[in-house]
Amino acid sequence: MSDKDTTADKTLFTPFNVVAGFIIIIGTVITIMRFTGGLAAVTNLSDNNPWGLWIGFDLLVGVALAAGGFVTSAAVYLFGMKKYHSAVRPAVLTGFLGYALVVFALHYDVGRPWRLPYPFIIQSGTTSLLFEVGACVALYLTVLFLEFTPAPLEWLGLKRVRELVVKMTLVLTIFGVVLSTLHQSSLGALFLIVPSKIHPLWYSPYLPVYFFISSIIAGLSMVIFESTLSHHYFTDKMDEAHLSENEGVTLGFAKAASFVLAGYFIIKIIGISFSDNWYLLGTSYGIWFLVEILGFVALPSFLYAVGVRDKNLKLIKWTSLLAVLGIILNRFNVSLIAFNWHLPSSERYFPHWMEIAISVFIVTIGIVVFRFIVTRMPIFYEHPEYKDNH
Amino acid sequence: MNKGRSFLRWAGFLAVAIVSIYGISVHGVEKISKNTSAIRADAIRIDAMTVFGKLERPPVEFLHEAHTEALTKKNKDCSACHLTEKDLIMPKFKRIKDTGKKEVMDIYHKECISCHKEMKSAREKAGPVECGGCHREKTLYSSSRQPMGFDKSLHLRHSNSQEKKCERCHHEYDEKAKKLFYAKEKEGTCRYCHKLETKEKLISMSLASHIACINCHSRNIAKKINTGPVKCSGCHDLAAQQKIEKIKPLLRIERKQPDAVLLKTAKKGVVIDNPNKMNFVSFDHKAHEEYNSTCRVCHHESLKQCSECHTLAGTKDGKDVKLEKAMHQTGTDKSCQGCHGIKQNEKNCAGCHVFMGKTRKKEDDSCIKCHSTPVPEKGKILSQDEEKALAGAMLQARKPVTGTYKEEDIPEKVSIKNLANKYEAAEFPHRKVVNTLVKNIKENKLAGYFHNQEGTICQGCHHNSPVAKKPPRCDSCHGKPFDPENPLRPGIMGAYHQQCMGCHKEMGIAKPVGCIECHKEKK
């Protein structure tokens, strides 16, 4: 009522909280349905389409977009680009939350989630690329967690532990890049085993390379995108260094992304030439493929370059959204659209609304936790006791 | 800021424009006309340039009747596209023969495109004028053209209509005088000289038949005489072919052909001086004429006797096919055994013969069925008439009637109860089946001759065992399945079902269907 509104400065029922709360309630209900009715109760998965939105979006897109962590920490700690230092903690946080949510989402999709550790403790199927993905994701989640801990440790005032962790930064960063290379490419390599089910324009022996390079693009673009949103909603939490370095981060990352997108475009063309698939570009799938690589790879590369040259931050920020959508489109194309392209349309898959709801639920949880952390812990600012102590 | 926005807009437009232009141009113009079906008898592939080498562009799909219809509407006739030589309409497009690569190509391009352009400017529906419109990569039509030929009935109708004046169609070529002439009693099918491809002055069968047939038919149409077709589909459409009237009674072609022939390995007039040489074959030529709708089934290159080209050692004219192969090769209808083998696939025969397979070893005594005429005594040369008489006598002596055992020797019912666990025993109406099989082939002289020994026909089911009045039971050999030492022998259950159901399928017997019609379920 009106009394509450006037007496309290901050009410719990902000529009965002209401919507988020609603989503979380629905998500919880669907969770219960999933674990009492099985996958059939909440998904449109079938024997012909065993992998759906939860793999295509939550796993593939989630891992790709969380790549900002390794990209940023590699840039700052390995390549020595100190001027991007303020971007490290937000990127690591995004990465850590991203991977943690991927593992969380996996608990919904997999038939017996409590058996997820089995490949490591009971029996290892080392011929499987999924084992590769699982092992590297598990290890990388640990690495990201460790890279993230300095912030909460500073918040909790645990000086000695924090010192110890900071000493490991270099090793963790190297380890993180190694693991990221492996699991980002392995997610692409998962599909190498089914050339007969994926449209030849998207199937290529270079799939692991494509996924790895596009994950770098995803990481760079996500940092720009996330910082755009954060600077809008969390400006009051940011310190001087963070605010002043932002333009440099945006321009620098946009420049890098432009180059990597151009390189990615070139290797995609090389891939078509390698498989001699030019004639397929005239088919309807071919047109869709051209939309993906012209509109969502070549175009953002060009726009980033223009933005950097003109120092047009607004253009760069919108382009980062375009690039992120391009990555999402690519992962959807490989896992949902080009996959099973040979089946008649009656046997094709479209997600159940509950699958979409759970994906939205998981992203919402991510945003809520992100907000909790950045409003309390030294992510966007340096803790006064630890200034210049990195 | 603004610069960026306008850039974005232009880039977007450009991308959309490129993608849409590319997408549309690749699909191109899909159909020539909306109402024609894609499978037609008049679909011609214009690839005349292949005589000059490899094609640079895809061959052109041409719908002849679409064009004749369109031209008829404009009161034009064949001369709109076809030239005339010696009062004969020539089938090639606007030319008598193929002169050179450029000339032929120019004829097509000039004539086709100019006519289309004319019609287009007159706002009429016309064909394409651009390269890709005719030279399409993707074929839209498929030809349903059936090859056309004379059978004896059609030939008789033609010879009647021509008042039996054979010289009107049949001719030979004098190499020395370099002209055509008529040779009486040497008439054969056009195909003996006119082959698939034109060779210098000897035109192809396709050209020859279209020139001869269509010209005569169109002349008759002008005279309002009932005659054959001039449109593609009139001859080459399967439905039209099936509607061709069959003349009855079908009189024998008068070509002084023999009734009975003595087939021997030596040439005419050669002394047969070795009585140990293989027996001759007495061949019923008259009966075999009735079994085939044309002469060229057997006389595939000429009406001469087979052994003139197919000698014992083989000749170049006979393409090195020796006499043995010409007479016995399976899988073709040109040889004796081959044609007999093809007859075994007929409905009334297939039930037994399908299971005998292709790699079955022939019994030794099956040769004597044909090679039954003994060589006359040493030194004697038979005259033509003597040979014919001998052959005739041998043929008369034959009894082409299927032999069976007496009724009382054929069990009436056989109770098959080997595997009665889920089902009752199957009561097999044995005698009824045997009698039906015999009845079906009663009129068939081929079957009758080869099955005339009683007990032969039983071998259809009682196989892989000697001929006997009491043949072995099925379970004497067929037991458990998958015996590694007898990999092609099914177990007893498989043997019954494969034999019974297989025979029914091959003979087109609709019933019994389903399990319980043969053996009832056990209660």
Next chain:
Amino acid sequence: MSISRRKFLGWIGAAGAGSAIGNTALAGGNKHFTGYPGSYAVLHDTVLCVGCRLCEAACNKVNELPAPVKPFTDLEVLNKKRRTTAKTYTVVNRYESAGKKGPLFRKIQCNHCLEPACASACFVRAFKKTETGAVTYDSTVCVGCRYCMVACPFEIPAYEYDEPLTPRIMKCTMCHSRITKNQLPGCVEACPKEALTFGKREDLLKIARARIRKYSDKYVDHVYGESEMGGTSWLYLSGVPFSEIGMREDLGVTPAPDLTSGALAVVPMVVGLWPVLLTGIYAISKRKEKIAEQELNEAVKHATDEVKEKAEAKLSEALAKAQKEKDAAVEKAVKKALEEAAKSQAKEDS
């Protein structure tokens, strides 16, 4: 962040040692697995099949699967094309062919590949190609990731999607438990036409070829499964091209594991090389920083020295000037005094 040489070497050593543990990953190469010697297979002769569905009924009984919605005697179900499901290990489909009179039938079930895609894809090794030739599934370790369903080129494994807590993959087992007891698989035993032949894979290939030779106009001259996907233990004969009975002829002869072994072989390379490369980059960037710092210091020192020199020179100049002025002033004063003295002396004298 500086790391001591000792620590660095220690980490690298550990990484190297870690990567040396574990089995070697053989990438393709020229090894060709033709099946365990003496392993069994099944030959399905689709020319003999009449679509009676007795095999489906027997499979259901032997594996204690739930009763179907429509009974196995209902032949109307053949009007639609079916695939294996969580409740059916095998189905028979009907096909029409322009070339042949009458309908054609084919039985679909797991093909028990020699190098199964499912076994290669499974990250807990729940699938095993046994020595009998059957590919078996162990539901006690299965996590339910369904990668095997993605990987199978024949679209065979089915999943119990409506089981919330114990969902299993369901597929034909070639009656592994029966064939180890010298019994026939259920479907093989039930077929009245012996359209299914059971035996050793080598023998079945010979039988298939003999059948093709003996009835050369009945069969297409190809044994499906001899080399498809590296070879399968379920072989097929057909009277029409295999694509007309719903079988894919574009799968190739590469076994599924060979499709991913290349990517897997790269993993140890990355693990070995990346740390070296990245440390190198780090070292280079650190060195650049150090040099940049040094140059900065030098430049600063140079600048300060210069300034100092200039200042000193100015100072001495100023001092000399001052001294000069002082001397001049003194001289002037002395001169003046002398003059005064001389003047006063002269005055006194007169």
